[in-house]
Amino acid sequence: MAEVRLNDVQKVYPNGFKAIHGIDIDITDGEFIVLVGPSGCGKSTLLRMIAGLETVSDGEIHIGERMVNQLEPADRDIAMVFQNYALYPHMSCYDNMAYGLRNKGMPKDEIEKRVREAAEILELAQLLDRRPRQLSGGQRQRIAMGRAIVREPSVFLFDEPLSNLDAKLRVQMRVEIRKLQRNLGTTSVYVTHDQVEAMTMADRLVVMNEGVAEQIGTPIEVYERPATMFVAGFIGSPAMNFMDAKVEGEEVVVGGKLHFPMPNGTGALEAGREVSLGIRPEHLDLGGNGDVGLPIKVELVEHLGADTLVYGYLPWDTQNLVTLRMQGSQEFPAGHEITLTVSHDHLHLFDKQSGKRI
Amino acid sequence: MHKKVIFRHRWLPYALLFPQLAITIVFFIWPASQALYQSVLLEDAFGLSSKFVALENFIALFEDPHYLGSFKVTIVFSVAVAFLSMGFSLLLAVMADRVIKGSMAYKTLLIWPYAIAPAVSGVLWFFMFNPTVGINAWLLRQMGYDWNHYLDGGDALLLIIIASAWQQISYNFLFFLAGLQAIPRSLIEAAAIDGASPMKRFWTIIFPLLSPTTFFLLVVNIVYAFFGTFGVVHATTDGGPYGATSILVYKVFNDGFVGLDLGGSAAQSVILMAIVIGLTVVQFRYVERQVEY
Numbered sequence A: 001m002a003e004v005r006l007n008d009v010q011k012v013y014p015n016g017f018k019a020i021h022g023i024d025i026d027i028t029d030g031e032f033i034v035l036v037g038p039s040g041c042g043k044s045t046l047l048r049m050i051a052g053l054e055t056v057s058d059g060e061i062h063i064g065e066r067m068v069n070q071l072e073p074a075d076r077d078i079a080m081v082f083q084n085y086a087l088y089p090h091m092s093c094y095d096n097m098a099y100g101l102r103n104k105g106m107p108k109d110e111i112e113k114r115v116r117e118a119a120e121i122l123e124l125a126q127l128l129d130r131r132p133r134q135l136s137g138g139q140r141q142r143i144a145m146g147r148a149i150v151r152e153p154s155v156f157l158f159d160e161p162l163s164n165l166d167a168k169l170r171v172q173m174r175v176e177i178r179k180l181q182r183n184l185g186t187t188s189v190y191v192t193h194d195q196v197e198a199m200t201m202a203d204r205l206v207v208m209n210e211g212v213a214e215q216i217g218t219p220i221e222v223y224e225r226p227a228t229m230f231v232a233g234f235i236g237s238p239a240m241n242f243m244d245a246k247v248e249g250e251e252v253v254v255g256g257k258l259h260f261p262m263p264n265g266t267g268a269l270e271a272g273r274e275v276s277l278g279i280r281p282e283h284l285d286l287g288g289n290g291d292v293g294l295p296i297k298v299e300l301v302e303h304l305g306a307d308t309l310v311y312g313y314l315p316w317d318t319q320n321l322v323t324l325r326m327q328g329s330q331e332f333p334a335g336h337e338i339t340l341t342v343s344h345d346h347l348h349l350f351d352k353q354s355g356k357r358i
Numbered sequence B: 001m002h003k004k005v006i007f008r009h010r011w012l013p014y015a016l017l018f019p020q021l022a023i024t025i026v027f028f029i030w031p032a033s034q035a036l037y038q039s040v041l042l043e044d045a046f047g048l049s050s051k052f053v054a055l056e057n058f059i060a061l062f063e064d065p066h067y068l069g070s071f072k073v074t075i076v077f078s079v080a081v082a083f084l085s086m087g088f089s090l091l092l093a094v095m096a097d098r099v100i101k102g103s104m105a106y107k108t109l110l111i112w113p114y115a116i117a118p119a120v121s122g123v124l125w126f127f128m129f130n131p132t133v134g135i136n137a138w139l140l141r142q143m144g145y146d147w148n149h150y151l152d153g154g155d156a157l158l159l160i161i162i163a164s165a166w167q168q169i170s171y172n173f174l175f176f177l178a179g180l181q182a183i184p185r186s187l188i189e190a191a192a193i194d195g196a197s198p199m200k201r202f203w204t205i206i207f208p209l210l211s212p213t214t215f216f217l218l219v220v221n222i223v224y225a226f227f228g229t230f231g232v233v234h235a236t237t238d239g240g241p242y243g244a245t246s247i248l249v250y251k252v253f254n255d256g257f258v259g260l261d262l263g264g265s266a267a268q269s270v271i272l273m274a275i276v277i278g279l280t281v282v283q284f285r286y287v288e289r290q291v292e293y
């Protein structure tokens, strides 16, 4: 059990590429933190720095009471689950799990006890004699989990551990991992690029973009009050609609025609300021009684079963599709004109230049 | 999966195979059959007539202490060459695997010895260890060891072992390096997190995972030491002193062409042939099937 603190952590690779631009995170004891972001944003790099597999170029990483920058991975009291599982192919599953304990010089019967216990929890008692190649992907995943938990580390690190599994197994494993982590109460850092995994598993999310932590917060905070346009566009599916707008007095005007009231909690803004107005597809209503109506010409309809996605254009902007997500199933011919409404507590306002929430 | 090629003309595949078949027949099958034939004949002292003696040549060989001695020398020599060469290559490969900058230069340099003819490499080492003018012999003398491969059988054997092993380092190095680079980095990282020291990581993870390569190279090196080192011996020690470096291939040549005991020499080459066939079978059975994880 331990806290993990990152203090202005930076990473410059030997080739001069700056992968991490200074990240601060305080992870409390027992917390499940998910690092999420698009490919190449530096999630793995950050995780591997915590693990000690990459050097820290600048800043400090603390695990518990200790500053671990200079410590070897083995001395950091962590366990890591790799994307490809990284099981030792020439050892039985039992030996895979026991390897780390043997290296610590733990007595044989204690090792046996811990491995059996972990196997019990993960339901892999019958698999212990097999080699990794004799297992399915899901079973390998469990062994990799087992190898992590037998060491009883203070921190678990996961690098996209579920991305090689099929969709159904992924859902099942994500629930299991979360349950297991709650029971053990071990501080965890989990990397994924799958926002559903991120939203469902995290106590707190760290949304990363190009080596910067754009927002750190609970899934609901991040969804309801995205700190930047990037976060707003990345979290939530389908992505948020953005419209260019101008501030005019107490209103935000889109395309010179649609007058939206200022979103809740926004102070007075100088007139003429260029902003971006964000509306989530699920907050648009078909012919409801929202505050403002958006006239949309339907372009395309997608049926997801439970939901229907409708894509269309505003009359003066044929560049940016507006997406509507509605419950149930409904058919619209292309070219059909509909009016969508939105309530003003669901409006997001961002500065056009900086992309920051206003 | 079998790829089946259909030829329009019946004779075309045979025509295409002909050059290879001709070479095999003229340079391998025919001499091999001659050796088999010779091995059961005994020539008279003047080489004028020969008579059929069945397996007597073979029986004589295995009763000959010189031949048995040569067998022992060959085994010591082969094992030493294989281990020395493979051990050293593995060390180099492990170090080259870590180098990022300029690794291409290292690799290129390390491959060069392979391009040198065995006889040349033998002579090279022969000079370096020459008791009167060789730099290595001089260095050894500074350290208090009186090196003389003209008189000391052990020194002579060591000399041809070093010369032969040096030749083979490049080849082994390439295979070991490829093997090392095929091991996923994450395995090594997992082991590092699991608290294994670099040494322990090497012996418990890397070395076992390299075992298919190691086994393949072991067979290749033994075959090389048995058959590919004639030039080294011939150019340096000529089997001496007192037969201390008379390995089997060298003895075949020496007994046949210097001693003119054609029957005995042929019998020796038949035995060598049997060994080659045995090693090839081992190689195909176990190596081609690759130890798979």
Ligand SMILES: Nc1ncnc2c1ncn2[C@@H]1O[C@H](COP(=O)(O)OP(=O)(O)OP(=O)(O)O)[C@@H](O)[C@H]1O
Residues within 6 Å of the ligand: A013, A014, A015, A017, A019, A037, A038, A039, A040, A041, A042, A043, A044, A045, A046, A193
């Ligand atoms: N060894 C390295 N040397 C130089 N640049 C690197 C190195 N490793 C990674 N990078 C770069 O650092 C950036 C971050 O890489 P990282 O692996 O952390 O991304 P990621 O967020 O984990 O992406 P993914 O979701 O694809 O795994 C990338 O632009 C990558 O090209």
Ligand SMILES: [Mg+2]
Residues within 6 Å of the ligand: A043, A044, A045
């Ligand atoms: Mg990654």
